[in-house]
Amino acid sequence: MNFFPVVDPGVRSATECYDLAGELAELADELGYEHVQTVEHYFTPYGGYCPDPVTLLTALAARTRRVRIVTGAVIPAFTHPVKLAGKLAMLDHLSHGRLDVGFGRGFLPTEFAAFDVPMDESRARFAEGVEACRRLWTTENLEWKGQFHSFGPVTLLPRPYQRPHPPIFVASATSAESCAAAGRAGHHLQVVPSVTTTEQLRGMLDAYRQAWAEAGHPPGGYRVQIKYTCYLSERHGEALARAEHWERSYVAHMARAVAPLAAGGGADYPGYETFAEKAAGYDFQRSLAANKVLAGDCHAVRDQITAIRADLGTDLDMSLQFSPGGLGRDEAVTAMRLFADHVMPAFPRARARSAV
Known part of the structure; x- marks a missing residue:
């Protein structure tokens, strides 16, 4: 289950969002879902209710026992690596080793401006932040001299619950190069199909798998999380109507959040400057036909996943995001139960998960 709060405060309060996330996380634990995850964003209805995913995930970890707890993703550019590695190590202990850590570059100009971080440094800050956290988790008396941070020698406490460290994921929106870099490094991958073409996404995944294999990592040892909104109902037309309404809301909020990129603030983010244009021409039926959103009755959603x-x-x-926008609590619970009872059994898990 993926929790990404894209909603206006006038539609749903922060308290209501967090309470719903807690209830749905408990349900995910009960029904056999693999993980719950959330994002890091600031200021706008496009995810701004979750400026600190570690805080929310700590609350979800306390309410669950089996389901894995996932950052999807934290942004190293906005936090000193000693602080970030320490917070995540604490969460790894509080969840008794259920943490998966997804790291992302970030891409919203207003967020970089608020932290006084140039966007053209985002790739380098991301790479340094991920490696610094990994080294802090695994190395005693670490002395770090990077491009952006220098510290040490220090030994982080607590050491992570999972050894040598929690599984590391890299979030990539559109870049096959970033996916390949993640594969070479032996990291897992998080992708979002809604912002790419199917051909582009296929190329990203192929680049990742090839780089993983060429680097000599264990065959099949990687994990790839692919994120969808899911609108499921016993009545096909009802699910489609909800999906069209809330998907249009999502696209509109995303377009407003990324609009500053159109002013030239994202030279290192090719294609992002056209998001507003794409949003203006959004076609729900085309998106549904391309399987960028899952919607319908159980039979239809099974066919989409196939x-x-x-x-x-x-x-x-x-x-899967079962509670997008201001979708009602009862509709989200029903969708999760239907998916667990009538969709999930059609796709049995075929392989064990790697440790790191």
Whole structure:
């Protein structure tokens, strides 16, 4: 289950969002879902209710026992690595080793401006932040001299619950190069199909798998999380109507959040400057036909997932958003139960998860 609060405060309060996330996380634990995850964003209705995913995930960890707890993703550019590595190590202990750590570059100009971080440093800050956290988790008396941070020698406490460290994921929106770099480094991957073409996404996944294999990592040892919104109902038309309404809301909020990129603030983010233009021409039926959103009755959603697996591979973990926008609590609970009872059994897990 993926929790990404794209909602206006006038539609749903922060307290209501967090309470709903807690209830749905408990349900995910009960029904056999693999993980719950959330994002890091600031200021706008596009995820701004979650400026600190570690705080929310700590609360979800306390309410669950089995389901894994995932950052999807934290942004190293906005936090000193000693602080970030320490917070995540604490969460690894509080969840008794259920933490997966997704790291992302960030891409919203207003966020970089608020932290006084140039966007053209985002790639380098991301790479340094991920490696600094990994080294802090695994190295005693670490002395770090990087481009952006220098510290040490220090030994982080607590050491992570999982050894040598929690599984590391890299979030990539559109870049095959970033996916390949993650594969070479032996990191897992998080992708979002809504912001790419199917051909582009296929190329990203192929680049990742090839780089993983060429680097000599264990065959099949990687994990790929692919994120979808999911609108599921016993009545097909009802699910489609909800999906069209809330997907249009999501696209509109995303377009407003990324609008500053159109002013030239994202030279290192090719294609992002056209998001507003794409949003203006958004076609729900085309998005549904391309399987960028899952919607309908159980039979329809099963068919969509079958098509996705045939197109992109059977080695993907789907991370599903059942409570997008201001969708009602009862509708989200019903969708989660329907998916667990009537969709999930059609796709049995085929392989064990790697430790790191």
